[in-house]
Amino acid sequence: MRxxxxxxxxxxxxxxxxxxxxxxxxxxxxxxxLKDAGMDMKxxxxxxxxNLYQSNAMVGQRILQIIGQTxxxxxxxxxxxxxxxxAFREAYFAVASGAYxxxxxxxxxxxxKMGLLGGGGMGGDPAYSTEGVLGSGLMxxxxxxxxxxxxxxxxxxxxxxxxxxxxxxKHSMHNPYSQxxxxxxxxxxxxxxxxxxxxxxxxxxxxxxxxxxxxxxSMEKARQFTTKPIKVAASIxxxxxWTQRDLTMPDINTLTRNAAKLAYEKAGLGPQDxxxxxxxxxxxxxxxxHYENLGICGEGEAGRMVDEGATSIGGKIPVNASGGLLSxxxxxxxxxxxxxxxxxxxxxxxAGGRQVEGxxxxxxxxxxxxxxxxxxxxxxx
Amino acid sequence: MAEAPTAQKTQKPIVPFLRLPxxxxxxxxxxGTRCKTCGAxxxxxxxxxSKCFATEGLDEIKLSDKGELHVFSIVHQSxxxxxxPYVAAIxxxxxxxxxxxxxxxxxxxxxxxxxxxxxxxxxEAIRTDREGNDVIAFSFRPA
Numbered sequence: 001m002r003x004x005x006x007x008x009x010x011x012x013x014x015x016x017x018x019x020x021x022x023x024x025x026x027x028x029x030x031x032x033x034l035k036d037a038g039m040d041m042k043x044x045x046x047x048x049x050x051n052l053y054q055s056n057a058m059v060g061q062r063i064l065q066i067i068g069q070t071x072x073x074x075x076x077x078x079x080x081x082x083x084x085x086x087a088f089r090e091a092y093f094a095v096a097s098g099a100y101x102x103x104x105x106x107x108x109x110x111x112x113k114m115g116l117l118g119g120g121g122m123g124g125d126p127a128y129s130t131e132g133v134l135g136s137g138l139m140x141x142x143x144x145x146x147x148x149x150x151x152x153x154x155x156x157x158x159x160x161x162x163x164x165x166x167x168x169x170k171h172s173m174h175n176p177y178s179q180x181x182x183x184x185x186x187x188x189x190x191x192x193x194x195x196x197x198x199x200x201x202x203x204x205x206x207x208x209x210x211x212x213x214x215x216x217x218s219m220e221k222a223r224q225f226t227t228k229p230i231k232v233a234a235s236i237x238x239x240x241x242w243t244q245r246d247l248t249m250p251d252i253n254t255l256t257r258n259a260a261k262l263a264y265e266k267a268g269l270g271p272q273d274x275x276x277x278x279x280x281x282x283x284x285x286x287x288x289x290h291y292e293n294l295g296i297c298g299e300g301e302a303g304r305m306v307d308e309g310a311t312s313i314g315g316k317i318p319v320n321a322s323g324g325l326l327s328x329x330x331x332x333x334x335x336x337x338x339x340x341x342x343x344x345x346x347x348x349x350x351a352g353g354r355q356v357e358g359x360x361x362x363x364x365x366x367x368x369x370x371x372x373x374x375x376x377x378x379x380x381x
Numbered sequence: 382m383a384e385a386p387t388a389q390k391t392q393k394p395i396v397p398f399l400r401l402p403x404x405x406x407x408x409x410x411x412x413g414t415r416c417k418t419c420g421a422x423x424x425x426x427x428x429x430x431s432k433c434f435a436t437e438g439l440d441e442i443k444l445s446d447k448g449e450l451h452v453f454s455i456v457h458q459s460x461x462x463x464x465x466p467y468v469a470a471i472x473x474x475x476x477x478x479x480x481x482x483x484x485x486x487x488x489x490x491x492x493x494x495x496x497x498x499x500x501x502x503x504x505e506a507i508r509t510d511r512e513g514n515d516v517i518a519f520s521f522r523p524a
Contacts, residue, residue, distance in 0.1 A: 125510050125511050128516060131459065132465075134519075135469035135471070135483055140456070144469075148452040149451070193458075195457060197456075197457070245471065249451075249452070
């Protein structure tokens with residue numbers, strides 16, 4: 001395997017674009033990434049397109065029908081919330097393997113106002129629907145219960161979870177790509193209506209539309225396209241291993257811990273070397289769990305970490321400087337590529353008012369329930 | 382007017398691993414599988430053990446109707462048509478397997494729920510399916 005660099009990134013502001021098609025959203029991000037890399041489509045040798053809700057509709061091909069039909073191989077990827085990050089990993093491996101020199105990953109999604117990820121509706125006789133009868137398989141309850149498990153183990157409080165939302169909302173104020181850029185106070189978060197306890201409305205990520213793109217290139221050719229190549233030090237994908245409750249209560253911790261271990265080994269560094277982390281805060285509860293899963297604090301210390309502001313910009317290890325999924329938004333297929341864009345901007349020193357000063361190493365983490373976990377470790381060269 | 386012959390209406394479980402014995406003296410129960418090789422326990426039937434990969438020695442066992450509350454969430458917003466609020470929970474059974482369920486018989490408020498509290502399975506008819514059968518579901522309530 002050879003070294004791979006990111007030479008171009010681009011994303012559109014996450015939000016709601018009912019007048020656009022998915023390929024139109026994705027094409028905008030792709031053109032921004034091409035422009036950033038100073039290249040055009042004829043330099044791109046392979047494309048991986050991540051999209052979840054149109055995964056049967058050849059989104060990748062429809063994007064190139066808009067921006068350049070070069071006849072290259074296109075891989076359409078679907079992997080729950082890890083869809084975009086899995087597409088990024090496909091592009092990475094295409095180049096790392098030596099088979100291609102330049103590859104593009106695009107993540108896109110158009111969710112509109114579907115709410116609760118379009119919950120229910122498995123087909124068949126609705127009399128046999130288990131939702132609300134045998135507990136809940138919908139994400140707010142799944143991540144609510146995951147947070148409650150942390151409360152049970154460590155005495156973590158709803159207020160500590162709520163502080164994650166306050167922090168990420170505050171970070172989003174400086175991110176022009178963020179769906180929401182609104183500062184929200186702790187009392188507002190705690191007094192908002194409960195979606196699935198302990199998560200209130202402001203502790204749940206919004207639905208929305210968006211797209212992001214990243215272009216990877218062999219390290220040896222990277223400087224043809226950029227003066228600031230960013231090395232992909234690790235690109236890891238895991239699935240859920242057997243753990244005692246996983247089939248009943250999706251275990252979002254073990255596969256993240258496995259991915260983190262592999263990522264640090266591959267990159268030859270540890271959590272103490274990270275300057276910033278973009279992690280999968282689909283719900284405020286999730287962020288707390290992942291501090292420990294990624295090893296940026298010890299077991300049971302995550303609640304205190306957010307109390308002390310250690311994960312705020314200016315703190316020991318800023319987490320979700322972009323505003324995270326909670327504020328920036330979570331158009332499923334776009335999320336994993338958008339996280340890569342954000343880390344790249346920080347490592348280049350181009351993150352504007354939310355810049356983590358002097359950032360040299362960053363980590364982007366995504367979880368897709370069902371389950372898939374990706375971690376990309378990116379390094380300034 | 383002659384009455385049209387109707388199909389025998391019956392009770393059907395909401396999920397296959399809820400067993401409804403025909404003999405009315407027997408209580409409904411949850412069926413599981415225990416892997417003879419490694420001891421892992423699953424809800425329902427298995428083709429193989431996902432812990433140790435064994436494909437043989439996967440015996441059906443009758444699971445206990447008593448367990449302990451592991452974790453919960455109070456669901457206030459759900460899919461269309463699902464009544465809220467309610468308590469969604471994970472209950473651990475003594476055999477070493479967990480069940481996703483509702484906790485019935487308590488007001489849906491965190492203060493009414495204690496980690497590790499003993500709970501007991503109950504069943505009830507909750508809906509009628511397209512063929513007119515009663516759909517039987519289970520829930521757990523404080524024991």
